Amino acid sequence: FPVENVRNFSIIAHVDHGKSTLADRLLEITGAIAKTKRNKQVLDKLQVERERGITVKAQTATLFYSHAGRTYLLNLIDTPGHVDFSYEVSRSLSACQGVLLIVDANEGIQAQTVANFFLAFESQLMIIPVINKIDLKNADPARVEKQIEMVFDIPKEECIRISAKLGTNIDEVLRAVVERIPPPNAGAADPLRALVFDSTFDHYRGVIASITLFGGKLQRGDKIMSSYTQKLYEVNEVGILRPDEYPVEKLYAGQVGYLIAGMKEVKEAQIGDTFYLQNHPVEPLAGFKPAKPMVFAGMYPVDQSEYSNLRKAVEKLTLNDSSVTVHRDSSPALGAGWRLGFLGLLHMEVFNQRLEQEYNASVIMTAPTVPYKALLSSSKLIKSRRGVQKSLVYIDDHRVMMQYLFPLNEIVVDFYDGLKSLSSGYASFDYEDAGHQAADLVKMDIYLNGHSVEELTTIVEKAYSAGKAIAERLKDSIPRQLFEIAIQAAIGSKIIARENIKAMRKNVLAKCYGGDITRKMKLLKRQAEGKKRMRKIGNVEVPKDAFIKILKRE
Numbered sequence: 268f269p270v271e272n273v274r275n276f277s278i279i280a281h282v283d284h285g286k287s288t289l290a291d292r293l294l295e296i297t298g299a300i301a302k303t304k305r306n307k308q309v310l311d312k313l314q315v316e317r318e319r320g321i322t323v324k325a326q327t328a329t330l331f332y333s334h335a336g337r338t339y340l341l342n343l344i345d346t347p348g349h350v351d352f353s354y355e356v357s358r359s360l361s362a363c364q365g366v367l368l369i370v371d372a373n374e375g376i377q378a379q380t381v382a383n384f385f386l387a388f389e390s391q392l393m394i395i396p397v398i399n400k401i402d403l404k405n406a407d408p409a410r411v412e413k414q415i416e417m418v419f420d421i422p423k424e425e426c427i428r429i430s431a432k433l434g435t436n437i438d439e440v441l442r443a444v445v446e447r448i449p450p451p452n453a454g455a456a457d458p459l460r461a462l463v464f465d466s467t468f469d470h471y472r473g474v475i476a477s478i479t480l481f482g483g484k485l486q487r488g489d490k491i492m493s494s495y496t497q498k499l500y501e502v503n504e505v506g507i508l509r510p511d512e513y514p515v516e517k518l519y520a521g522q523v524g525y526l527i528a529g530m531k532e533v534k535e536a537q538i539g540d541t542f543y544l545q546n547h548p549v550e551p552l553a554g555f556k557p558a559k560p561m562v563f564a565g566m567y568p569v570d571q572s573e574y575s576n577l578r579k580a581v582e583k584l585t586l587n588d589s590s591v592t593v594h595r596d597s598s599p600a601l602g603a604g605w606r607l608g609f610l611g612l613l614h615m616e617v618f619n620q621r622l623e624q625e626y627n628a629s630v631i632m633t634a635p636t637v638p639y640k641a642l643l644s645s646s647k648l649i650k651s652r653r654g655v656q657k658s659l660v661y662i663d664d665h666r667v668m669m670q671y672l673f674p675l676n677e678i679v680v681d682f683y684d685g686l687k688s689l690s691s692g693y694a695s696f697d698y699e700d701a702g703h704q705a706a707d708l709v710k711m712d713i714y715l716n717g718h719s720v721e722e723l724t725t726i727v728e729k730a731y732s733a734g735k736a737i738a739e740r741l742k743d744s745i746p747r748q749l750f751e752i753a754i755q756a757a758i759g760s761k762i763i764a765r766e767n768i769k770a771m772r773k774n775v776l777a778k779c780y781g782g783d784i785t786r787k788m789k790l791l792k793r794q795a796e797g798k799k800r801m802r803k804i805g806n807v808e809v810p811k812d813a814f815i816k817i818l819k820r821e
């Protein structure tokens with residue numbers, strides 16, 4: 268394919284504005300997937316992605332499109348929409364010359380629309396605004412076009428109105444891609460420069476690296492060097508992603524595809540690394556900032572005998588998600604485990620869910636914390652809110668954009684949920700790191716019948732109210748047991764809140780008097796299974812899912 272017929276682009280949008288649906292339509296219309304697969308959201312490959320309806324990892328697909336007597340090769344690079352995964356977005360954009368910026372015709376511009384616009388704008392990409400969901404009853408595309416003109420300074424004539432769901436105007440989107448987005452600036456005669464923008468691990472074939480060729484060509488048998496590790500490899504296979512791997516003879520400058528070269532660990536194909544031909548060294552391309560974990564939590568097997576299985580599962584999962592950091596850790600109460608770093612709370616939940624679904628693991632996660640630099644002091648100063656307003660801009664008559672400086676700790680767990688319910692779902696939210704700030708904080712411990720609950724040790728500013736709230740929520744989520752349970756929140760040795768759970772005798776067999784023994788066995792078995800999902804603290808049994816629930820404020 269001549270490079271002037273290649274187009275590399277991404278779709279960016281606020282969460283739920285319809286990226287995956289549009290990607291499906293583009294794949295369909297260009298014949299990359301059959302119409303019968305409709306609505307399957309082909310680019311969302313992971314089970315958690317399908318279940319939660321969100322994109323976690325970027326996927327790539329190559330499409331062929333004929334227009335005005337020319338056949339184009341289009342590389343569509345999918346991007347996740349949730350704030351936790353915005354590092355994936357910038358990574359995907361490095362392989363592109365243009366983006367489709369999707370805006371929901373009903374909701375208009377939202378926080379991540381703005382954040383993603385600036386990512387694309389700073390990378391000097393061609394931006395094509397696409398207004399989606401025009402089929403909705405309350406759709407107001409004219410209002411959204413005005414917003415786009417006002418906030419992004421893009422003339423409203425450049426907006427394309429579509430319904431990804433119904434397939435309206437999809438061809439116009441493809442036409443805009445080939446007409447407005449420039450081809451990649453890369454020469455096949457130049458020396459090889461292959462930028463790694465993603466990598467996954469396959470049990471049979473080893474590492475599969477997604478690459479963009481900024482120069483040269485690549486084929487089986489080529490000897491290539493990593494700029495980062497200086498290791499030498501022989502290429503086994505190259506190909507394009509349609510979206511499944513589809514081997515080809517050669518990849519040329521400007522193309523996006525994959526590379527297999529006998530690498531055994533994703534670390535060997537570092538994201539942001541540049542590969543070049545042996546004996547033809549090149550200046551490595553500007554890489555990416557490594558993803559920076561923002562939320563940390565301890566993870567322990569429910570049963571210590573599961574430790575080595577769990578270790579294998581964590582290793583495999585982190586092979587495909589280099590943004591999770593892992594350090595070994597151990598605690599007197601929970602035994603051997605790890606301290607993991609995540610990009611955000613959703614990222615942590617997704618990781619946890621994948622461990623359970625894909626590796627059948629049963630784990631305890633401790634309360635998520637954010638990094639602090641601590642100077643110990645005895646002050647207990649109580650302020651009501653810790654946010655500081657930075658700016659306020661009116662987007663149109665109905666919408667304002669406000670910037671605040673917040674302690675990360677205040678926003679990781681449930682700030683987003685709270686904001687959504689406060690604004691009846693209208694407000695949206697995005698964040699970036701603003702560095703460390705001084706604050707007066709204390710460490711608060713939680714005890715159940717005198718035993719410390721390490722999962723719930725947190726750093727708080729408003730200790731009295733936080734302690735009271737956690738104690739009350741624990742009271743609601745721990746079932747009554749055979750003895751009374753005392754719940755206490757403490758700072759050092761000082762108790763600041765207390766709740767009691769009354770004793771109760773739970774007789775599961777009470778329901779089936781009469782002598783059906785199989786029914787009794789079944790009930791007892793179910794009770795035993797229920798116990799497995801419990802964690803024992805001292806003599807108290809706590810349901811595992813209680814830990815995350817407790818941290819979310821109502």
Ligand code: GTP
Nearest residue numbers: 282283284285286287288321322348400430431432
């Ligand atoms: P993330 O992958 O999480 O970023 O979400 P997304 O932006 O990919 O959104 P997705 O394509 O999953 O669409 C979100 C919801 O909007 C789904 O329920 C779609 O069926 C719906 N949707 C997408 N396009 C349209 C459209 O044109 N019209 C209507 N009515 N609904 C649409």
